[in-house]
Amino acid sequence: MINNWEATYFDFNEEKIMNIARTAAELGIELFVLDDGWFGERDDDRRSLGDWVVNRRKLPNGLNGLAKQVNELGLQFGLWIEPEMVSPNSELYRKHPDWCLHVPNRPRSEGRNQLVLDYSRQDVCDYMIETISNVLASAPITYVKWDMNRHMTEIGSAALPPERQRETSHRYMLGLYRVMDEITARFPHILFESCSGGGGRFDPGILYYMPQTWTSDNTDAVSRLKIQYGTSLVYPVSAMGAHVSAVPNHQVGRVTSLKTRGHVAMSGNFGYELDITKLTETEKQIIKEQVAFYKDVRRLVQFGTFYRLLSPFEGNEAAWMFVSEDQSEALVAYFRVLAEANAPLSHLRLKGLDPNQDYEIEGLGVYGGDELMYAGVAVPHRLGDFISMMWRLKAVQR
Known part of the structure; x- marks a missing residue:
């Protein structure tokens, strides 16, 4: 797969996305994933989480139009969502400020400029099931990256009396499982990958609904040696997302060869997360060869015995x-x-x-x-x- 996040972050339009997709098709890549920034007024991380309506300024043909163009190139289309979060600067929060986890009369701590929706509430879960289902039904989507980018704080619910507030965190997970169960059942053709700042929620409960997890937001090849080796002690390689990213690496600043980055990423569910439109012809040829090689060995990697x-x-x-x-x-x-x-x-x-x-x-x-x-x-x-x-x-x- 190719994910546009480290190539564009929030700064993209349909033309830029299609240039990446066209290059990906030339390299033999099979899936294009549109990451954060496609909805609401999401030009940065300070707004619009919860407003799951396509940004027509960036994508004038909507998700359906974009996905069909990607499909015409021979690529499948995937999408990033973060359905457990809400931005204080969003239409959803302005309409339902009590829908986030909070403790009355105390400040609401923000992480990455966002708050956590209260999934212990049935009305919140019902709303998100229908909202996300509408998004996924609106276009030929075959892959979803389900993100969760902050810790839970002020774990209280406006729907529970004071003596039952300690139930909130447990009820949150039960609500989340209900939402995931309903959405994955409605869209059995979609491959769901979980993410929580990387592998912050790499656990059996989530894997029941989403068979693979983004192992870490740290994509540096050297860091990933320990990350992927350690993860393999508990979870199968087939559950680990691993991508080749740009250098200098965006998390640690290290420079490693495209060959080494490829070998590390091939030891999991293989993909790319960099601006492939800016690569040299030599680099594109290396990626083309890596993609062809992985297609030939991926059954061995994903289903072979790992030592x-x-x-x-x-x-x-x-x-x-x-x-x-x-x-x-x-x-x-x-x-x-x-x-x-x-x-x-x-x-x-x-x-x-x-x-x-x-x-x-x-x-x-x-x-x-x-x-x-x-x-x-x-x-x-x-x-x-x-x-x-x-x-x-x-x-x-x-």
């Missing part, structure tokens, strides 16, 4: 691999963070292979499965920081 080989928490390297159920194919990813002078020759021991089977490693040769698991594969020496390698193994006849 952790080297922990990024324990040293300068990280590695993991995916093995097909019949052990006939595998994909290995290796990463070295910082270069070392006179570094010793490194051997990476693999896992999960058939010890009685020979495997061909593209570019390296043919080895026995037992050899690869007990002696390991010699890691080629490379100069420089933030190095990555990816090897594909296929079983061959002895």
Whole structure:
């Protein structure tokens, strides 16, 4: 997929979006996702959350017109929403100021210039079910990114008496589950991905309704080694969203190669989040090759057995691999963070292979499965920081 967020933030119009979509189609990308800024007067993060009506100044043909243009390019169309939030500067808040979580006679703490809607209230949940359903029914949408960008504070409800205020947080989650249950049931063809400032709400309850989660808003490839490795200890790789973003990275300022960013992101649900219209022809060719390669191996990544080989928490390297159920194919990813002078020759021991089977490693040769698991594969020496390698193994006849 390609998401326009880090390419445009709130500053976009239909022409800019379509330029990104056209470039994405040329690169073989399958899904375009329109992020924050498409509704109300949402030109920044200080207004309009809760006003889920398309901004015709930015998108004169509406969501339906834009989505159809994207579809004509051969891409599916996805959409960002944040249905649990409301901006104080919004029509919804001006009409229903009591619909947010709050404690009477106390200031309402804002986070990212927004407040949390009170999903412990049935009327709020009913309203959001119908409002979001109307949006999703208005265009050929096949993917939704459901965001939640702040912590809950002043957890009180105007709908409950003082002696029952402690029920609010639990009733909020029950209300949220009801909203998610109803919306996902109404739109079974839509793939829902949850997000909460990244993986702030990566949990089994949300995964029941939304089978994948945006793992972290930190898209830096080096940071993601620990983020994705750690997440994999609890949740399957198929649930982790992972994207290639721009450099210098918008969160930490680090510069890593497009190759390394691609290898890290391919170790999850693969996508891009940068302005692909400004790339060089060489960079576009690299992305085109990455997309084609991932299409070829994504079933292995998403449904193969995942093995952790080297922990990024324990040293300068990280590695993991995916093995097909019949052990006939595998994909290995290796990463070295910082270069070392006179570094010793490194051997990476693999896992999960058939010890009685020979495997061909593209570019390296043919080895026995037992050899690869007990002696390991010699890691080629490379100069420089933030190095990555990816090897594909296929079983061959002895």
